[in-house]
Amino acid sequence: MFDLSILFPAVLNGLTTGAVYALVALGLTLIYGVLHIINFAHGAALMVALYGVYFLRAQFGLDPYLALPVMVPAMFALGYGLQRVVINRASHGKDENILLVTLGLSIVLENLALLAFRSDTRTIETAYTLATVPIGPAMIAVPKLAACAGALVASAVLLWIVRRTDLGRAIRAVAREKHGARLMGINVEHVYAMSFGIGLACLGAAACFLLPAYYVNPLVGNGFVLVAFTIVVLGGMGSFAGALLGGLLIGVVESLGGLWLGESLGQIGIFLIFIAVLLLRPQGLFGARA
Amino acid sequence: MSSNRRDFLSHSAAAASALAFPLVAGAQPKPVRIGVLHPVTGALAYSGQQCREGALMAIEDINKAGGIKALGGAKIEALLGDAQSTPQAGTAEIEKMNEAGVSAVVGAFASAICLATTQAAAKYGLPHVVDVGVADQIVERGLKNTFRFGPGYKKCAEIAVANLHVLNTAAGKPAKTVMVIHEESLFGSGTAQLLTRELPGYGYEVKEVIKHANPTRDFNNIVLRMKAVNPDIVIPANYYNEYALLVRTMQQQKVMPKAIYSVLGGAASSYKFVKEFPDAANGIIDCNHWFNPKDKRSADLKKRAEAKGLFFSYELFMTYTSMRLLADAIERAKSVDRAAITAALESSTYSDHIMPYGPTRFVNGQNQGAQPLMTQVAKGDIKVIIPRDYREIDPVFPLKA
Numbered sequence: 001m002f003d004l005s006i007l008f009p010a011v012l013n014g015l016t017t018g019a020v021y022a023l024v025a026l027g028l029t030l031i032y033g034v035l036h037i038i039n040f041a042h043g044a045a046l047m048v049a050l051y052g053v054y055f056l057r058a059q060f061g062l063d064p065y066l067a068l069p070v071m072v073p074a075m076f077a078l079g080y081g082l083q084r085v086v087i088n089r090a091s092h093g094k095d096e097n098i099l100l101v102t103l104g105l106s107i108v109l110e111n112l113a114l115l116a117f118r119s120d121t122r123t124i125e126t127a128y129t130l131a132t133v134p135i136g137p138a139m140i141a142v143p144k145l146a147a148c149a150g151a152l153v154a155s156a157v158l159l160w161i162v163r164r165t166d167l168g169r170a171i172r173a174v175a176r177e178k179h180g181a182r183l184m185g186i187n188v189e190h191v192y193a194m195s196f197g198i199g200l201a202c203l204g205a206a207a208c209f210l211l212p213a214y215y216v217n218p219l220v221g222n223g224f225v226l227v228a229f230t231i232v233v234l235g236g237m238g239s240f241a242g243a244l245l246g247g248l249l250i251g252v253v254e255s256l257g258g259l260w261l262g263e264s265l266g267q268i269g270i271f272l273i274f275i276a277v278l279l280l281r282p283q284g285l286f287g288a289r290a
Numbered sequence: 291m292s293s294n295r296r297d298f299l300s301h302s303a304a305a306a307s308a309l310a311f312p313l314v315a316g317a318q319p320k321p322v323r324i325g326v327l328h329p330v331t332g333a334l335a336y337s338g339q340q341c342r343e344g345a346l347m348a349i350e351d352i353n354k355a356g357g358i359k360a361l362g363g364a365k366i367e368a369l370l371g372d373a374q375s376t377p378q379a380g381t382a383e384i385e386k387m388n389e390a391g392v393s394a395v396v397g398a399f400a401s402a403i404c405l406a407t408t409q410a411a412a413k414y415g416l417p418h419v420v421d422v423g424v425a426d427q428i429v430e431r432g433l434k435n436t437f438r439f440g441p442g443y444k445k446c447a448e449i450a451v452a453n454l455h456v457l458n459t460a461a462g463k464p465a466k467t468v469m470v471i472h473e474e475s476l477f478g479s480g481t482a483q484l485l486t487r488e489l490p491g492y493g494y495e496v497k498e499v500i501k502h503a504n505p506t507r508d509f510n511n512i513v514l515r516m517k518a519v520n521p522d523i524v525i526p527a528n529y530y531n532e533y534a535l536l537v538r539t540m541q542q543q544k545v546m547p548k549a550i551y552s553v554l555g556g557a558a559s560s561y562k563f564v565k566e567f568p569d570a571a572n573g574i575i576d577c578n579h580w581f582n583p584k585d586k587r588s589a590d591l592k593k594r595a596e597a598k599g600l601f602f603s604y605e606l607f608m609t610y611t612s613m614r615l616l617a618d619a620i621e622r623a624k625s626v627d628r629a630a631i632t633a634a635l636e637s638s639t640y641s642d643h644i645m646p647y648g649p650t651r652f653v654n655g656q657n658q659g660a661q662p663l664m665t666q667v668a669k670g671d672i673k674v675i676i677p678r679d680y681r682e683i684d685p686v687f688p689l690k691a
């Protein structure tokens with residue numbers, strides 16, 4: 001079944017879904033793409049952020065978008081603390097240890113959530129949860145459009161931090177030559193923890209944009225981890241523009257795949273594109289050649 | 291003061307008599323322990339919690355009315371279990387309930403969970419009354435311990451398709467094409483399979499069958515495909531959350547088929563859905579578990595459920611009646627022995643219920659009189675349209691010319 005009349009709405013729907021994916025992947029771009037920390041707890045951290053937004057709404061009636069000033073610093077603090085207290089200490093700076101520690105961390109976080117919140121799938125209702133705006137022949141959900149705007153702003157902010165601030169310069173220095181940076185007086189542990197904090201702060205923002213049209217349960221992050229890693233590699237390691245465009249591309253591919261291959265096979269396209277890009281452009285869409 | 295003195299004397303007398311005859315309390319018959327097993331957490335939590343409430347309301351009624359009289363007024367005691375919306379967790383709960391020495395189990399709502407829990411209970415000869423679980427495999431495996439009070443999906447699909455044809459023919463056959471949207475587990479897949487087998491025989495073309503996961507939070511793609519296929523009839527077969535979201539997305543995307551005609555629709559016959567989304571729900575026809583609207587006790591039970599802040603959903607009254615069926619069997623078995631209860635269920639003629647089934651008669655664990663009713667949402671309420679014996683309003687079909 002191939003019908004061009006629904007192609008435009010499907011592409012738009014894919015772009016807006018992709019923006020949400022990009023939001024989730026931006027934090028990982030900094031953590032994995034720049035600092036090469038393989039953070040398997042990224043999905044679990046997203047789940048924690050989603051619960052945070054959910055409870056701010058359920059307990060205090062706080063609108064998810066108004067929760068941004070609460071969730072972003074809270075997730076930053078969590079990220080900074082986790083890197084400083086758990087990941088750094090337990091891994092002794094070895095990559096393979098970091099991988100195992102973050103994997104363990106994700107299992108612990110998921111099970112703590114299971115213990116605290118049970119396995120219920122929770123959703124929130126807002127005035128705009130089901131609101132749509134017509135764009136040509138398509139009806140696009142308002143929360144998804146907001147997520148698009150959020151993804152654009154978040155990428156711009158991250159790009160500014162990395163390119164224009166002292167912290168950004170320190171992050172780039174540590175990413176390129178850790179020991180050299182230490183010799184130049186840069187507090188490497190602090191830079192790592194700040195990067196991890198910023199990465200998780202992005203998830204705090206992602207959760208605020210995601211929850212109005214999504215759900216939360218203890219395993220909700222799992223569906224995003226693989227997609228986020230794919231986007232980081234696809235866009236080019238450490239490229240924020242690449243993450244944004246990679247996310248949008250993945251969203252469109254998934255949407256069209258779901259449309260013509262069926263919901264269950266929709267995600268196949270993501271990995272076919274991923275393999276194709278890696279074969280043709282190993283450095284990713286926006287990555288620099290090594 | 292005198293009233294205080296009277297109170298004091300009466301309380302003292304009561305306390306004294308209790309102390310003087312300590313055996314009186316000891317002579318209370320042992321309670322009958324029943325496993326109440328449902329997915330009260332996970333993707334099916336809402337339905338599972340509704341089922342549990344139904345079971346607890348039935349136990350409350352039975353105990354208030356004097357318990358199991360054949361056992362000296364023994365009270366029923368529920369051992370609550372959570373299947374966490376997965377068959378594995380359901381099986382683990384059966385193991386625990388068996389260890390705890392329950393006499394029987396009522397549950398476990400979802401087909402895939404019931405399939406696992408009945409099998410696990412069969413190992414211990416533990417009678418298991420299935421409250422909802424519509425997959426026919428549940429009662430087709432020759433398990434002696436398994437009894438389903440309600441209808442299976444084969445019967446529901448057959449009745450739904452036959453009635454669709456009656457409605458369509460009466461309206462001058464405006465509907466010719468169908469699209470089926472179903473959840474991916476045993477219930478949805480099995481129902482969809484039956485529908486796609488039955489519909490062509492009546493002259494309907496099944497344009498597309500779409501499967502989705504639980505939970506699904508974005509139905510835009512599915513609704514876009516619906517737009518492209520443009521079916522006359524959309525048949526959803528899924529659980530509450532996904533059903534509600536699908537219909538809301540259809541409304542959002544302005545997709546209006548001639549009818550939304552559900553088979554065991556998760557939200558189509560739900561007062562919760564009708565209350566929360568009156569516009570989206572209006573006119574939806576559903577072939578589903580439904581009570582006898584002409585039985586006054588149905589309205590009483592509905593009032594009681596609502597007084598507890600609950601919606602009177604099919605989960606609630608199906609589990610309520612299943613628990614009463616089991617209590618009736620224990621009454622006639624005059625025993626808490628599992629084999630005796632199983633034998634009493636096999637020969638059950640229980641008819642003191644609010645379902646449109648008539649007297650109970652089990653053949654291979656399936657109640658032969660069980661049948662779904664056809665309902666339609668009209669003016670913010672759910673009314674029976676078919677069969678005529680239970681009809682409350684005339685059907686409106688098609689919704690859109």
